[in-house]
Ligand SMILES: Cc1ncc(COP(=O)(O)O)c(C=O)c1O
């Protein structure tokens with residue numbers, strides 16, 4: 001079992017969809033939300049995923065393809 | 081006598097010991113160092129600081145290091161100069177330049193890396209690591225060399241030769257990574273999880289980031305213990321910006337500054353300006369972007385401290401400006417031609433942003449303004465290579481010189497006319 005901490009950023013049109021629920025169900029990944037902020041036009045969620053390494057990878061790929069941005073929680077770490 | 085007491089989550093305020101950790105286990109918020117300000121107020125004075133070394137370590141009580149064994153390549157205490165000619169060009173009477181181009185590895189990153197490497201060694205690490213497109217790479221490699229630590233440095237595979245060399249010379253293990261910017265970011269987060277290294281801007285980031293406070297301390301001290309009215313700063317992750325503000329506020333808190341009413345001014349290049357875009361939209365949400373600008377040292381599409389940078393603008397009643405790549409080049413040239421300082425693209429961003437805001441009247445003529453010039457122009461020569469005059473080439477005779485000079489003056493006056 002692997003754990004991954006990520007931040008999802010949702011565009012407006014996806015805010016109302018059960019993306020996190022579906023990620024859990026389709027890919028057998030346990031999703032654990034730690035912090036979130038959703039406004040009218042966009043939202044972000046910081047969460048921990050737990051599951052098989054492959055399942056997390058394919059699940060996150062599916063989330064990205066929906067149009068959700070997936071980032072490591074530390075933001076970009078490649079510095080100037 | 082260490083004055084550092086703990087790490088604290090910036091979101092939920094939970095406290096943690098001074099370990100190599102950077103996020104809160106509960107809410108995954110970023111951790112920040114907390115100090116015993118009462119003790120600092122009691123023990124520190126302007127005089128005691130003045131007795132310290134001419135480097136960032138004169139403020140060591142305000143930095144998160146516990147021991148005596150500093151990794152020191154003499155970062156900091158760089159010149160603060162009154163910029164008469166640039167000020168005249170921009171319509172600012174009290175303009176100063178904090179020239180951080182002249183740090184040991186030619187950028188302000190020496191401040192953060194000095195603290196990160198010192199703390200890393202205290203925490204028992206043998207290896208320093210980072211991912212960088214230049215400034216951080218050189219600084220980490222140099223500090224590791226000085227500390228006798230191993231260094232692993234990850235760079236994009238298309239990095240300019242000059243920057244590769246500027247890190248390679250110190251003897252680190254340099255790894256060029258193929259793939260997109262996003263892929264490189266992802267790899268580095270994985271590496272940081274996987275190896276027991278001090279990844280300077282990941283697992284020891286809470287310590288690392290504190291190094292930038294020294295820019296605020298120094299400017300205040302060099303101004304004769306007063307805070308500027310305006311501080312104009314280049315932003316990538318937003319860390320430097322928030323820490324200059326934190327530094328000034330701390331000096332006030334411990335009684336070394338009477339009043340801090342500095343307006344913090346954030347500048348970015350339009351090709352990567354997620355923080356300014358949010359500021360201009362009046363939003364506290366950062367929308368990550370794909371960077372595309374010559375200001376590569378500021379090209380962070382998803383800035384870790386973006387939200388806190390926005391809060392700093394808000395708290396300080398500051399401002400922000402994003403400038404085009406053409407303005408960046410003009411800014412570099414203007415600074416060089418008026419003050420004799422050759423800055424990298426981040427400096428061009430600051431000067432161009434300053435020009436915008438001065439023209440718009442957002443920075444008043446008499447305001448005491450400090451422009452933070454954070455990196456050296458020799459590192460980003462390609463940005464201006466096509467924008468400087470080629471030399472006049474002549475045969476070795478006096479008449480050849482005189483003819484060439486006349487021709488040059490004729491074209492110059494034709495262009496001016
Ligand atoms: C020259 C220069 N100035 C400013 C910055 C901004 O730093 P921060 O990520 O703390 O905003 C960087 C970051 O890499 C830099 O290299």
Ligand SMILES: [Zn+2]
Pocket residue numbers: 089090091092093094104105106107108109
């Ligand atoms: Zn927390």
